[in-house]
Amino acid sequence: MKKSPLPMVQNTSSKDEKRTKKETLVKLLRWHFGHQEFRGKQLEAIEAVLSGRDCFCLMPTGGGKSMCYQIPALAKHGIVLVVSPLIALMENQVMALKEKGIAAEFLSSTQTSNVRNKIHEDLDSGKPSARLLYVTPELIATPGFLSKLTKIHNRGLLSLVAIDEAHCISSWGHDFRPSYRKLSSLRNSLPDVPVLALTATAAPKVQKDVIESLCLQDPLVLKSSFNRQNIYYEGGFCELVPGMEIAVRYKDLLHDFYTDVSSVLKSCGDVCAIVYCLERTTCDGLSAHLSKNGISSAAYHAGLNNKLRSSVLDDWISSKIQVVVATVAFGYDLLYNFKLS
Numbered sequence: 397m398k399k400s401p402l403p404m405v406q407n408t409s410s411k412d413e414k415r416t417k418k419e420t421l422v423k424l425l426r427w428h429f430g431h432q433e434f435r436g437k438q439l440e441a442i443e444a445v446l447s448g449r450d451c452f453c454l455m456p457t458g459g460g461k462s463m464c465y466q467i468p469a470l471a472k473h474g475i476v477l478v479v480s481p482l483i484a485l486m487e488n489q490v491m492a493l494k495e496k497g498i499a500a501e502f503l504s505s506t507q508t509s510n511v512r513n514k515i516h517e518d519l520d521s522g523k524p525s526a527r528l529l530y531v532t533p534e535l536i537a538t539p540g541f542l543s544k545l546t547k548i549h550n551r552g553l554l555s556l557v558a559i560d561e562a563h564c565i566s567s568w569g570h571d572f573r574p575s576y577r578k579l580s581s582l583r584n585s586l587p588d589v590p591v592l593a594l595t596a597t598a599a600p601k602v603q604k605d606v607i608e609s610l611c612l613q614d615p616l617v618l619k620s621s622f623n624r625q626n627i628y629y630e631g632g633f634c635e636l637v638p639g640m641e642i643a644v645r646y647k648d649l650l651h652d653f654y655t656d657v658s659s660v661l662k663s664c665g666d667v668c669a670i671v672y673c674l675e676r677t678t679c680d681g682l683s684a685h686l687s688k689n690g691i692s693s694a695a696y697h698a699g700l701n702n703k704l705r706s707s708v709l710d711d712w713i714s715s716k717i718q719v720v721v722a723t724v725a726f727g728y729d730l731l732y733n734f735k736l737s
């Protein structure tokens with residue numbers, strides 16, 4: 397169902413008007429997304445970009461980063477351009493927005509030329525219906541697309557550029573993507589469009605690199621707390637605390653961490669689990685220990701060939717095995733190669 401539009405935010409400055417602005421934004425949040433209040437630094441980020449200021453926003457995974465550009469798309473005339481590293485993520489977000497009656501599109505090589513042409517026609521029209529346009533950094537790097545963006549901007553129709561997973565721009569980050577570095581061309585071509593960089597990667601080196609590479613000007617830097625209420629830090633060896641979902645224990649204080657992991661898993665019952673380790677040899681050793689103790693498990697790391705990795709992943713997803721003992725290669729493959737792309 398398509399909802400009728402709510403009032404746009406006006407560019408005003410007095411205290412009363414500021415309150416009205418906030419109320420309007422909260423109304424948009426409730427009306428379109430059904431959330432009662434903004435979380436963490438969302439409102440600050442939204443207000444910053446709506447006032448035309450660049451913003452660097454650090455929020456934990458699942459912290460609600462997308463709201464920081466989705467609300468501005470509804471609050472202001474024009475299009476919000478969202479740069480996202482994964483087609484699967486773009487597709488998911490666009491689908492979810494369309495279900496809420498919000499006009500959003502993505503452009504990717506996976507679409508038929510018919511679909512792409514329709515989106516381009518909409519963008520070329522003086523009054524595009526799309527409020528959010530999701531694209532990959534590779535598309536931004538093409539001269540044709542950049543000149544299209546410039547035309548949209550010259551018609552006063554580009555309100556914000558949001559760079560999701562902005563840590564991909566930094567070679568210090570864990571997901572470096574060379575095409576992200578070319579995003580600096582956006583600042584040159586669209587000098588007065590505010591840029592919002594969003595990431596969950598907290599390293600100061602990465603933050604500095606993102607801000608410099610994107611040529612953010614006097615950005616508002618926002619950092620949400622990464623403290624999770626459901627994570628409990630233990631001083632020594634003890635049992636999982638009732639009501640707490642996760643307990644953190646110091647490995648060095650444990651007599652035998654293989655045995656400890658094994659008994660924690662057993663106490664959790666018939667649940668599936670991922671145990672992350674820093675080294676491949678630890679994955680192999682711990683997985684063998686768990687299997688010997690009656691917990692069906694397999695190791696997963698970059699030292700195994702693709703076929704074996706894929707079959708471990710399938711076995712875990714289909715619950716044939718209960719536990720995967722993995723290096724970070726597991727999360728990366730899951731997201732980028734096998735199931736979600």
Ligand SMILES: Nc1ncnc2c1ncn2[C@@H]1O[C@H](COP(=O)(O)OP(=O)(O)OP(=O)(O)O)[C@@H](O)[C@H]1O
Nearest residue numbers: 431433434435455456457458459460461462463596
């Ligand atoms: N103000 C809010 N109140 C309640 N729920 C919210 C609020 N903002 C966002 N959410 C919900 O939080 C969840 C995570 O949001 P979102 O996907 O934007 O997080 P994210 O920070 O982009 O995560 P990721 O790092 O995985 O990309 C979603 O289900 C979203 O609807």
